[in-house]
Amino acid sequence: MTELDASGALTPRGDADVEAASGADGALGAPPGAARRQTVWADVRIYLGAVVVALVVNAVLLLAIGADPLVAYRQILSSSLGSVAALAQTLNRMTPLLLGSAAVAFAMRAGYVNLGVDGQIYGGAILATGTAFALYGLPAAVVLPAVLVAAILGGGTVALLPAVLRARRGVNELFTTVMLNFVAFYAADYLSTGPWTDPVAGEAISVPIGAEARLPGFLTGGGHIGILLALPLVVAMAWWLRRTRAGFEFRAVGGNPRAAQFGGVSLVATGVVALVVSGLVAGLAGGIEVTGVHRRLILGLTPNFGYMAVLIAVLARRSPLGAIPAAFGFAVLIVGSDSLQRSVGLPASAVFLFQAVVVLAVLYFEVRRGGVLAAVRGRVGR
Amino acid sequence: MAEAASARGVAVRASDVAVEMAGVSKRFGSVQALHAVDFSCRAGEVHALLGENGAGKTSLMNVLAGLYRADAGTIRLHGRVVEMRSPRDAIAHDIGMVHQHFELVQAFSAFENIVLGAEKRVWSMDADRHRGAIAKLARRYGFDVDLDRHVRDLEIGDQQKVEILRILATGARVLILDEPTTHLTPIEVERLYRSVREFARSGLTVILIAHKLREILAVADRLTVLRRGRLVGTLDAADADEPGVVEMMIGERGALGTASCPRTVVGPGTVLAVRGAASAEDQRAVDLADVDLTVRSGELVGVAGVAGNGQKELVELLCGLRPLAAGSILLGERDVSRCSVRERIRAGLATLPGDRIREGILPGAPLFESYALGLHQVWDRSGWRPRTVRDEAQSMIGRFRVVAPGADAPTAVLSGGNIQKVLVARALAIAGQGGDSVLVAMNPTSGLDVGAAAFVHGQLGAMCSRGAGVLLISEDLEELLAVCHRILVLYRGRIVGSYEREAFDRYAIGAGMVGSGD
Numbered sequence: 001m002t003e004l005d006a007s008g009a010l011t012p013r014g015d016a017d018v019e020a021a022s023g024a025d026g027a028l029g030a031p032p033g034a035a036r037r038q039t040v041w042a043d044v045r046i047y048l049g050a051v052v053v054a055l056v057v058n059a060v061l062l063l064a065i066g067a068d069p070l071v072a073y074r075q076i077l078s079s080s081l082g083s084v085a086a087l088a089q090t091l092n093r094m095t096p097l098l099l100g101s102a103a104v105a106f107a108m109r110a111g112y113v114n115l116g117v118d119g120q121i122y123g124g125a126i127l128a129t130g131t132a133f134a135l136y137g138l139p140a141a142v143v144l145p146a147v148l149v150a151a152i153l154g155g156g157t158v159a160l161l162p163a164v165l166r167a168r169r170g171v172n173e174l175f176t177t178v179m180l181n182f183v184a185f186y187a188a189d190y191l192s193t194g195p196w197t198d199p200v201a202g203e204a205i206s207v208p209i210g211a212e213a214r215l216p217g218f219l220t221g222g223g224h225i226g227i228l229l230a231l232p233l234v235v236a237m238a239w240w241l242r243r244t245r246a247g248f249e250f251r252a253v254g255g256n257p258r259a260a261q262f263g264g265v266s267l268v269a270t271g272v273v274a275l276v277v278s279g280l281v282a283g284l285a286g287g288i289e290v291t292g293v294h295r296r297l298i299l300g301l302t303p304n305f306g307y308m309a310v311l312i313a314v315l316a317r318r319s320p321l322g323a324i325p326a327a328f329g330f331a332v333l334i335v336g337s338d339s340l341q342r343s344v345g346l347p348a349s350a351v352f353l354f355q356a357v358v359v360l361a362v363l364y365f366e367v368r369r370g371g372v373l374a375a376v377r378g379r380v381g382r
Numbered sequence: 383m384a385e386a387a388s389a390r391g392v393a394v395r396a397s398d399v400a401v402e403m404a405g406v407s408k409r410f411g412s413v414q415a416l417h418a419v420d421f422s423c424r425a426g427e428v429h430a431l432l433g434e435n436g437a438g439k440t441s442l443m444n445v446l447a448g449l450y451r452a453d454a455g456t457i458r459l460h461g462r463v464v465e466m467r468s469p470r471d472a473i474a475h476d477i478g479m480v481h482q483h484f485e486l487v488q489a490f491s492a493f494e495n496i497v498l499g500a501e502k503r504v505w506s507m508d509a510d511r512h513r514g515a516i517a518k519l520a521r522r523y524g525f526d527v528d529l530d531r532h533v534r535d536l537e538i539g540d541q542q543k544v545e546i547l548r549i550l551a552t553g554a555r556v557l558i559l560d561e562p563t564t565h566l567t568p569i570e571v572e573r574l575y576r577s578v579r580e581f582a583r584s585g586l587t588v589i590l591i592a593h594k595l596r597e598i599l600a601v602a603d604r605l606t607v608l609r610r611g612r613l614v615g616t617l618d619a620a621d622a623d624e625p626g627v628v629e630m631m632i633g634e635r636g637a638l639g640t641a642s643c644p645r646t647v648v649g650p651g652t653v654l655a656v657r658g659a660a661s662a663e664d665q666r667a668v669d670l671a672d673v674d675l676t677v678r679s680g681e682l683v684g685v686a687g688v689a690g691n692g693q694k695e696l697v698e699l700l701c702g703l704r705p706l707a708a709g710s711i712l713l714g715e716r717d718v719s720r721c722s723v724r725e726r727i728r729a730g731l732a733t734l735p736g737d738r739i740r741e742g743i744l745p746g747a748p749l750f751e752s753y754a755l756g757l758h759q760v761w762d763r764s765g766w767r768p769r770t771v772r773d774e775a776q777s778m779i780g781r782f783r784v785v786a787p788g789a790d791a792p793t794a795v796l797s798g799g800n801i802q803k804v805l806v807a808r809a810l811a812i813a814g815q816g817g818d819s820v821l822v823a824m825n826p827t828s829g830l831d832v833g834a835a836a837f838v839h840g841q842l843g844a845m846c847s848r849g850a851g852v853l854l855i856s857e858d859l860e861e862l863l864a865v866c867h868r869i870l871v872l873y874r875g876r877i878v879g880s881y882e883r884e885a886f887d888r889y890a891i892g893a894g895m896v897g898s899g900d
Binding site: 251263 | 701703722723724725726727733735740741742743744745746747751752754755756758759766767768
């Protein structure tokens with residue numbers, strides 16, 4: 001492998017400049033202590049402030065369309081958390097968001113941006129469905145693990161091309177990952193309307209997978225055990241970043257690629273690991289959606305999970321652990337506001353507006369905090 | 383007129399003095415960059431501003447160009463006192479500066495870039511109106527550039543022409559060129575200086591900040607020499623000789639502070655041997671060629687040179703970041719020519735990079751992680767235990783008296799001197815494993831106060847006494863003269879001289895650094 005000059009195209013976007021401002025390493029890297037407690041408090045205040053702002057702005061929005069905000073907010077909470085079945089639905093929705101955002105956050109820790117989570121979810125779903133068809137009729141103990149492994153590999157495969165292009169040619173992964181979203185989408189389109197199509201349905205969905213390839217249920221009301229797979233995986237990713245020497249080198253590239261090179265870290269290897277592992281994790285989300293929710297390959301598999309994953313990763317400050325509460329919050333919001341359509345007649349598009357207000361509010365508070373830390377950095381940069 | 387006046391030995395008339403700066407002072411934090419400097423130049427002359435790195439040349443010109451506000455002093459243009467609050471004021475007074483890094487829009491054509499400067503109206507742009515004038519300007523000064531090509535497609539020499547044309551198109555009458563020849567080939571340098579003479583002939587004032595003495599003496603009418611922020615003197619180029627100017631530039635200073643050459647037993651073992659090394663061709667860098675150097679056990683070898691002659695590239699070549707096109711690098715007995723950075727660190731090669739913030743630390747990460755970066759390559763390979771690393775860093779903070787809130791503090795809150803202490807501690811830990819270890823340090827004391835610099839020098843000496851070798855690449859000749867056993871001179875990517883301590887000759891070394899050695 002050739003190590004290119006650090007000023008070359010190979011260098012990831014190191015955030016020597018923004019690292020301090022985002023406090024990113026604080027999420028995992030900073031140890032306990034008085035200073036740490038202070039930053040935690042600052043974080044809590046940011047999120048509380050953002051939630052209050054979002055509630056107020058959305059209340060105005062709801063009043064404008066003639067709905068009672070208090071009724072609406074109660075409806076959101078009860079429909080997403082009010083019963084075991086509601087909670088199961090929320091956890092189902094949280095699973096792909098958590099895996100997707102952990103995947104994005106992981107790559108970001110080394111300075112790479114994976115915008116291809118949607119494509120990687122489709123890649124995982126396609127391989128999972130194909131494997132389920134191929135192993136039809138075998139015992140579940142064989143089929144289900146094989147299907148999930150296939151899903152993981154499917155996601156990794158989709159991410160492999162951007163990784164290699166980045167490592168070998170310095171092609172920016174922002175473009176390649178986004179473009180592969182289309183490739184994976186149309187591949188799923190072809191399979192679900194062509195070879196695998198369900199002739200009865202008359203739309204872009206495949207025939208169902210066998211019962212032996214279905215994810216076991218969890219709680220009630222259609223809940224599945226996906227979240228029980230996702231949580232340990234995300235914790236393991238956080239552990240790897242924090243507690244292994246490879247994880248340290250990985251974060252060092254994200255913190256300052258030039259210094260990492262001087263410290264003997266290979267940017268090529270780090271870039272490949274960042275994008276491929278990110279794809280593997282996103283691929284699992286595709287497998288879980290197929291085996292746990294839809295039981296087939298469908299075209300509407302990911303309603304923009306990929307972009308939401310980026311937002312969640314940013315809110316979580318690039319920390320896989322931070323993505324757990326953030327993804328949960330998003331799932332509550334999505335499940336709850338979906339029900340607003342039925343109860344208070346909120347248009348579907350208003351749901352997105354609702355979410356956007358929350359995200360903007362959090363980002364706004366983040367920037368204000370960043371300003372304070374940037375001032376500290378300015379003192380040093382002298 | 384001016385010639386007639388000076389020929390008669392009479393002071394020139396006030397109207398002939400285009401720029402007159404008096405008592406200009408400027409301080410940055412604890413560094414006094416300019417001490418009451420007087421400077422004046424005439425209309426129609428090429429005036430060279432000379433001095434070592436950090437002498438204050440660029441600072442003085444940044445004051446004139448409105449980029450810095452002076453703490454004290456006055457600026458007169460054609461006898462009238464003016465206030466320079468911003469670069470806009472300077473442009474309004476027809477002063478233009480070409481910086482070392484061009485301020486061109488890469489995606490625009492050369493013509494568009496020039497018009498951008500020339501067009502004074504905000505709401506409309508009549509590009510074609512300017513085309514004739516710009517083409518005429520280019521012809522007049524012999525700038526044969528294809529104006530319709532994108533700047534990004536132009537060679538660096540042509541980009542420079544575009545930048546100069548852009549400044550001239552703003553109507554500049556005083557043109558400041560900051561080290562314009564750094565990236566040019568000898569032929570391009572010759573062409574540039576022909577144009578510079580042409581500017582002067584047409585009545586412009588050209589102020590040239592430069593290093594390469596022989597070229598300067600050929601092109602300039604007068605010289606002003608600065609040293610450590612003070613004016614040394616101004617003289618006619620006709621009266622100047624190279625040794626005299628070199629002496630003015632580097633002065634007759636005593637040893638630097640408490641720094642002294644480590645009294646260690648040198649050799650006989652060789653810890654670093656570079657034989658006929660050349661770097662792979664790189665348009666954005668100085669190509670190194672035929673580099674031969676040897677560092678023996680216990681020896682402190684200096685590499686002198688003016689910035690931009692291949693120092694950065696030499697560091698990269700040695701530590702494994704820059705591919706080797708020819709020759710070999712040996713650490714002790716081991717040939718590491720094809721080894722990665724990681725393998726070289728494990729073989730005992732430590733580096734103090736030239737830019738401690740950009741190349742040394744993880745600004746947002748806790749201090750113990752910045753300390754561990756690179757050093758982790760030589761630790762137990764199995765694991766990464768944050769607690770152990772933190773304890774290690776905490777004890778380092780105590781031993782080296784680093785002023786830091788603790789091992790957990792973000793690295794970026796440390797001052798430059800304390801960051802350097804951490805990097806020195808790290809390098810010592812890497813090179814202190816025994817065996818044939820080497821430290822390659824680039825400008826390790828630049829920007830440090832006396833105490834921190836003395837600390838760094840003390841640690842370099844301690845390394846030598848432990849039997850390691852040190853290669854000290856520095857732009858500060860005084861530092862090298864004070865601490866090195868041997869000094870090599872680097873000029874345009876080649877080693878052009880080698881001096882043993884008993885035979886140190888600051889004038890010969892200084893001359894080699896500016897390309898006038900023999």
